[in-house]
Amino acid sequence: MTETMRLDGIRAGRLGPEDLTRNFSDLHPRFSDHEALVAADRCYFCHDAPCVTACPTDIDIPLFIRQIATGMEDAAARTIFQQNILGGMCARVCPTETLCEEVCVRQVAEGKPVEIGRLQRFATDSMMAAGEHPFTRAPETGRRVAIVGAGPAGLSCAHRLAMLGHSVTIYDARAKPGGLNEYGIAEYKTPGGFAQAEVDWLLKIGGITVETGRTIGAGLALEALRNDHDAVFLGIGLGGVGALGLEGEALGGADNAVDFIAALRQQDDLTQLPIGRNVVVIGGGMTAVDAAVQSKLLGAENVTIAYRRARDRMPASRWEQDLAASHGVRLVFGVVPHALHGDDRLREVELAYVGPDMAPTGETFRLPADQLFRAIGQKLVAVEGIALEGGKIAVTGAGRTSVEGVWAGGDCAAGGQDLTVTAVAEGRDAAMDIHASLTDGRV
Structure with a gap:
């Protein structure tokens, strides 16, 4: 935990244990057996399936879904793990909405894809929960x-x-x-x-x-x-995380989004994790969305994501953007940080409007902020x-x-x-x- 996260205005315990447990519950709970069968039944098992082409690990998606549909969860898990040994994590965090599910024939025809990610989680979780490992080690090579x-x-x-x-x-x-x-x-x-x-x-x-x-x-x-x-x-x-290079960046209250997320992930008791009342996140990727949404879930009252380009240029998918908005995060586009204002600590973030060519328009505005997270990419x-x-x-x-x-x-x-x-x-x-x-x- 960085020292800047213990300042006045940034405090722990904005929400109680019950609220935090509910807020940080599983985003996509595992399918039940019946739900998995119903979801698998929607797959057309396409020949030359576009979902396979869209998967960076080349998982045979129609095959593992057919295996689920026929009650062979272990075989489905093996099909996944053969190509992606971290298939359990990828089932949870992959932007399937812009990969396999985006090109699903059901999505193209009906606007509702087969839930490939959740089906993948169903299969992989089943094998991992049983403690099974699908592969054995070859004889030692000496290398x-x-x-x-x-x-x-x-x-x-x-x-x-x-x-x-x-x-x-x-x-x-x-x-x-x-x-x-x-x-x-x-x-x-x-x-x-x-x-x-x-x-x-x-x-x-x-x-x-x-x-x-x-x-x-x-x-x-x-x-x-x-x-x-x-x-x-x-x-x-x-x-490495770059600085904004702004006036006032040395004020207490400015931190890196990745450090905030890491601190949260390693915190056993979320009631002890400090968060500001007014939070501004600079950036437009999934790290920015994760930092903003989790700020809200910890009890921040006002959270804003400020991104320099238009909405359709935002690196985070539209699904991630909508997730943020559904949690009350305000998304502001076409703005860049101009200055950070405060006395002993951060009080306001000044943002400047920019055009499509990133040229300043000359207009600025200020947002109250006792905490700012940089999510501007790493190096x-x-x-x-x-x-x-x-x-x-x-x-x-x-x-x-x-x-x-x-x-x-x-x-x-x-x-x-x-x-x-x-x-x-x-x-x-x-x-x-x-x-x-x-x-x-x-x-």
Whole structure:
């Protein structure tokens, strides 16, 4: 918890335990058996299904839904996990409304898609709740791989490599593995400690050691990792957060949205988590929406998301925007932060209107604010000796970097979408490329 979150006007206990428990309940509860059968029955089981093409991990969606429809939940889970070992988390946090469900034939024809995400959760939760692991580890190859970053890309890469018989060590800077799944996603999307439960389940494959509190560049050198291992995979995410560069930004009350979300995710008692009365969030992605909605759920009276472009340019999907609005969050478009005003702490945020070309119109207005969250994107903490492209690690093929024997994937790598499901796909594909490299192409 940062010191700025203990200031006057930003206090804990705005809501009681019962309200907070209700507010942070599961956003999409698991289907019952009957509900799953009814939802699965809506699928046309299309040949060359567009939903499969839209899935970054290439899950055979019609197949797993047919397996659910015929009472074979375990087979459905195996179909999902074969392509996406973090299918349980992705079922909860994937923007299915802009991926598989957006192109569903039912959506195109009727405006109501098959609920693919919830069906995926039904299948994966069933297997995980039983404690089963769908895969067994191949015989030990004697090869050792280092993975830096225990987020979705690193975990996906580690699991596939371990399944193929390699020994894997994951290094992560945080106290817990999981990356953004553990520290960066709204609590109401993954309640009940699911992120850590999923990590524990994934590690059942064997052959994976996790070392926390290890940071690349600070006691963990890339060259040493290369010398001590047969291959290295970087799934380090985007750790740096840029400043707004505004007058008054040093005032108490301004914080990073990712830090707020991480503090919330690690807080055992939400009645002890401080929140302001008037909150402004700068940004337009899912992190901005998560920070804004959770501010409301904690008891903030007025919450505003301020985004610089028009609504149709907002990175967060329309579904996420509507979720925010349904919780009473005000969305303001075509504005940029101009200045932060206050005395000993933040009192007001001044916003300036901009045109479609981002040119200022000369008009400004102020909003009362005792707390501001920056959700303006993150940046790579550079790794010495690795070539970059557009501020991220340059990669070719299945994640090969400019350094021999080093791969990268997930948010830190250039070219992909900053989504959990994309990170899983990139980690998996890099693992297969690493395996081919270590075995002279014998996949």
